Amino acid sequence: MKTQDRHIRSKVRWGIAGIFVLFLAAFAYDVPAVFNRGIDTVNKTVALGIPHIPENPFQLGLDLQGGAHLVYQADVTDIPFADRAVAVEGVRDVIERRVNAFGVGEPNVQTAKVGDDYRLNVELAGITDVNRAITMIGETPILEFQxxxxxxxxxxxxxxQAQIDEENAAAKEKAVLVVNALQAGQDFDSLVQEYSQDDTSKNNNGYVGFVPSSVAVLAPIYEWAQTHAEGxxxxxxxxxxxGYHLVKRGVEQEGEPQVAASHILVCYLGASGCANPLYTKEEARAKAQDIFDQANADNFAQLAQEFSSDPSVVENGGDLGTFGKGAMVPAFEEAVYNAEVGQIVGPxxxxxxxxVIYKTGESAETEYEISHVFIRKTLDTDILPSQSPWMPTGLSGKQLERAEVVTDGNTGAVQVSLQFDQEGTELFEEITGRNVGKSIAIxxxxxPISIPSVNQAxxxxxxxxxxSFTVKEAQVLSQRLNTGALPVSIELISQQSIGASLGAESLSKSMKAGILGILLVMVFMLLYYRLPGxxxxxxxxxxxI
Structure with a gap:
């Protein structure tokens, strides 16, 4: 009997502990700012490097947050009757993506048919610049092939160049001021607040986080941390x-595993970046299987030099060096991390x-906790931004007559078919002719909504x-292509600004009623049931909560 009582008491204690843990977790989710202040205090005291809880604001609807309600009418006069609904859905998709890009949380975009008219209802909660949103939404979608x-x-x-040199000389002088202030006895945290130009870490006393060796731009900091102690x-x-970094070292920890591997790539006509295709896809699969069957640790480098399509590593036997997660495409990364050291996997x-992948090593590197005072350099890309990887071809939605979902007659695979007008036909043949083995972005x-590879002119x-389209994916792509090809323009026919006062008043009354009701229930439970209550x-x- 005593054993049973102890067992019951133990279950009750664990139940109460579980309830308390759930309470803390729920409280942290609801008011993360309070917990984050406590985390900052702990990190400053014992330098554990506890990460912050994400502070995501609650998404309020149009009635609570206020905003705008817009009604557009689509001009489908020039659209065949059978295509009108699909065309309007395509416009809805474009408007939704434009609104998302505008930064509106939880937008609501719906289509409606009123008689013979097609309309789009747009709710923009929390919008401040209504006129800009109207201008952006009302633009006709632009389709381009690049x-x-x-x-x-x-x-x-x-x-x-002179501007960069002048600004970097000023940055170096500021870095000298930081060092002088440190040597004069100013504490690190106040240096962060006074001088640091890293806005993200400045609000957390310069705390950057744990730095691995794989972050090339921070390699000098990692090397310094290796030879210094905590604090x-x-x-x-x-x-x-x-830039220039005044650095404070924290604790160290074991980081993500790094792997070393070599590979042999067999590309095929239509594969991304395949400059000199020798095989069709099925022939490439069979060739890779043949190489896999032959490969072992002794002959892998020789096979890579003989058969690999990757020119960047073919001369060193396919060696990719050491890399971490995120460095390779997902399928490659999954295969190499799941393999054992010394194992060859593929295709x-x-x-x-x-x-065909040969995993040659795996190790867990040490990461160092870093805080810094950061003085930024002016880079070439600040003056001359990086150019786009794509450039216009002159082919656009003006030359695309329509897109539709079709299936391959032999394999049954789902495809998206494009039909160009006469001008587009000539342009497309010219563009594909000079990009065989490369990609064209739409x-x-x-x-970009699609980046297909060009197999032939x-x-x-x-x-x-x-x-590898599903029917739904092909329908969405076709819809988006037609949105840029079909002449669907929209006209604003109704605009209504909605204040948040009505929803706020209803919310306030509901909160008061809810709190009063809950308090009455709690009082009754305590008075009637006591401890169980x-x-x-x-x-x-x-x-x-």
Missing amino acids: EENNVPPRALTAEE DVSQDTIETDI VESQFGFH FLDGA IGGGRAVITG LVSVISLAIYI
Whole structure:
């Protein structure tokens, strides 16, 4: 009997502990700012490097947050009757993506048919610049075909270089001021607040986090941290490619595993980046399987030199060096991390072709906790931004007559068929002719919606986009292409600004009624059930949170 009582008491204690843990977790989710202040205090005291809880604001609807309600009418006069609903859905998709890009949380975009008219209802909660949103929404979607940009970037002018040199000289002088202030006895945290130009870490006393060796731009900081102890502050600034850092070292920890591997790539006609295709996809798969069957630790480098399509590593036996997660495409990464050291796996398919992979090593590197005072350098890219990897071809939605979902007659694979007009036919044949083995990007409103590979020059004005499409994915792509091709314009016919006062008033009354009701229930539970009532009150409080 005593054993049973102890068992019951133990279950009750564990139950109460579990309820308390759930309470803390719920409280941290609801008011993360309070917990983050406590985390900052702990990190300053014992330097554990506890990460912050994300502070995501609650998404309020139009009635609570206020905003705008817009009604548009689509002009489908020139659209065949059977295509009108699909065309309007495509416009809805474009408007939704435009609104998302505008930064509106939880937008609501719906289509409606009123008689013979097609309308779009747009709710923009929390919008402040209604006129700008109206202008952006009302633009006709722009469809463009672009090719890989092989034009070398221009060099900096003498004036631009002089500007960079002048600003970097000023940055170096500021770095000297930081060091002088440190040597004069100013504490690290106040140096961060006074001098640091890293806004993200400045609000957390310069805390950057744990730095691995794989972050190339911070390699000098990592090397310094290797030779210093917890709590040390660099007595001079450490220069990197991006600026000057006065560094404070925290604790160290074991980081993500790094792997070393070699590979043999067999690309095929249509694979991404396959400059000299020798095989069809099925032939490449069979060739990769044949190489895998032959490969072992002794002959792998020789096979790579003989058969690999990857020119960047073919001369060193396919050696990729050491890398961490995120460095390779997902299919390759999954295969190499799941393999044992010394194991050869494959063929592994990626967008580049078929890989045979030899895993040669794995190690967990040490990461160092770093805080810094950061003085930024002016970089070439600040003056001369990086050029786009794509450039216009002159082919756009004006020359695309329509896109539709089709299936391959032999394999049954789902494809998207394109039909161009006469001008588009000539342009498309010219563009595909000079991009065989490369990719062409299809942009809608400046964002890529598909990047198919070119297998051969395509004439006749018809083309198909192939890929591992589901029917739904092909329908969405076709819809987006038609949105940029069909002349669907929209007209604003109603605009209504909605204040948040009505929803706020309703919310306030509901909150007061809810709180009063819950308090009455809690009082009744305590008076009538006493201790069990207290447990139920705690449970109810956790449920509410």
